[in-house]
Amino acid sequence: MKKRYIFFTLLACGIIALIAYRISANSKINTPKNAQKSTNVMGVQGTVLKAVKFADNLTLSGTLEPNEEIELRSEISGIVESINFEEGAKVSKGQVLFRVNDIELRAQLSKVKTAQQLASENQRRAKLLLDKQAISVEEYDMSNADFESAKAESQLIAAQLSKTSVRAPFSGTIGLRSISKGTYVTPATPIANLVNTNQLKLTFAIPEKYVSRMKVGSTLTFTTSNSDEEHNAKIYAIEPQVDVATRTLKMRAIAENKEGKLYPGTFANVTLPLETVDDALLVPTEALIPIQNGKMIFVLSGGKAKEVIVETGVRTDSMVRVLSGIKVGDTILTSGVMSLKNGTPVKVNLNN
Template sequence: MKKKSIIALSLLLLGVIALVFYRIDQNKKKEEKNSGGFASGNRSGAKVFGKVIFGQPFSDYISLSGSIEANEQVDIHPEIGGIIESINFNEGSQVSQGQVLVRINDAELRAQLAQAKTRNELSAENERRAKLLLEKEAISQEEYDIASADYRTAQSQIQLIQAQLDKTVVKAPFSGVIGLRNISKGSYISSTISIARLVNTAQVKLLFAIPEKYAYMVAKNKPVHFTVQGYDVAYTAKIYATEPSIEANTRTLLVRAIAENPSNNLIPGAFANVTFPLEDVEKGLLVPAEALIPIQNGKKLFVVKNGKAKEVLVETGGRTAADVLVTKGIYEGDTVLTSGVMSLRDGSAVEVNLR
């Protein structure tokens, strides 16, 4: 009986061992099958789209932000204080150079002028008499000099009061559009109060800053193009002046150009999108914008090398509506991957469909 138990246990143990080896063998075959399938998938590679890059003519440029300034602009202030007697302009109207804008009450100054003229007449007569007496040696030279000085002082007083009178009439220093007035007839005005703002917009100035590395390309009379919000028209301005030095904080050069504004569509203070032409590239390498991937240090893209995706750091220049000029990193004839690039890694196997 004991012998039969031992045989039974031995058979049971052999069965368990056989079952274990069977499961191990099945798992191994399954792993090999999965491994083989995965390897086959790798050999086929990820399906992506690409484009062979060839050089083509391209006019390079950079886009900058700018602002519109008036050709001439001034806040008009009187030179003396007084009561406003008349206002001779309409808000928002066109005024001409030399046109009278405001008159300040000058009654007191005119009275002073009449008084000064009377004194001048008396001083002139005294000087004439003193001169006759000096010729007859009836008075000394010193006495004549005093009379002559009084006469010249009286003349200077007339000139001073006349200058004050002229300041009671405020005129437009140049032609332009006058803005909203800050005064009313009959109110008191001083030299610190602004009457209104006068702006000449027959021409406007375009102010923008260009990066230091392009500063050497700025030249007098060089045309630049710009647009403003609300209008689909591209305007042209010509550079006429720059700052003499690079701004240390921004590493940019401040540039000013001038543009004609016959329709008065360009309003001072408006934002402008400026297109600054750089150079004409005979064989520019243009890649689709979607091929570029922004990274911390710039931009990168993928090219195909021996059936694998190769990561390349690139430098870019100007762009069109759909393409970007690559100035460094790729060469003519390279195949650039244009879609499905976000999931790629350097060295990934790829299957490329050319567009």
């Protein structure tokens, strides 16, 4: 019985020793791996934050329009007798552009002038007779009314006659004509377009949050879809109220076009300066990480990545202005940030 007891005791001690050995061996095997994981350092790109001069510009889209534009029409009906302009040519203010046949109107004017002369003579005679009390005041008033009526009719036909010559209301460039000599035109017949392109209007709209910063006389720059050349313009008019549907405020600027490089109807990319900041903090767009309540940036702190919540402002093609959360001298992590966590050890390769 005693031998049996000793046997089982030794067997139990052996089993316990074997288990203890296996636990110790596994601990030694796993310890280097865990240590290696805990000391794993991630390589990232970074840049040291510096204050720079930054022009806060608002980028908008707009449309170029002629300074003045009309569709030429004849105020009276008739046959076109002559066309005195070339398509696409420059015309001066007051220049006769075309004439409508006026033979009938001239004949009518001659007729009513004869009637006016007769009415004038009858009025003179009636006045002499009235002075001699040979006629009543009523008869004199009738002769006077006849004269005034003939005079008004003469003036009416003379006014119609003057409308047979259509003149340019302002200097500009005339477009393609829709008539030929001999065409019968009415006030509804379009003749051609006349535009003044020495100056062009630039119409655009800004978001309502910038309304208080706008004023007449501000300058801006713009480019067109067919050229990268920058042009200058000056704001001369602002709508008095915000458009409720779009929440934007429409305004207009005037641009010089003496060389004729700009065309009405062209799309324009407008750059409107808001302010110039001498000590702005700019970070690359790839450094920003969107989060639920805004944006976050990783900065280097004690050899580890540190999460910082930031407030951002305007952006350019590659940079974003940060308003708060970071300061000059901070090292901003710019690559591999989506794989980082708060407190991750990092090795930073600084960009120039």
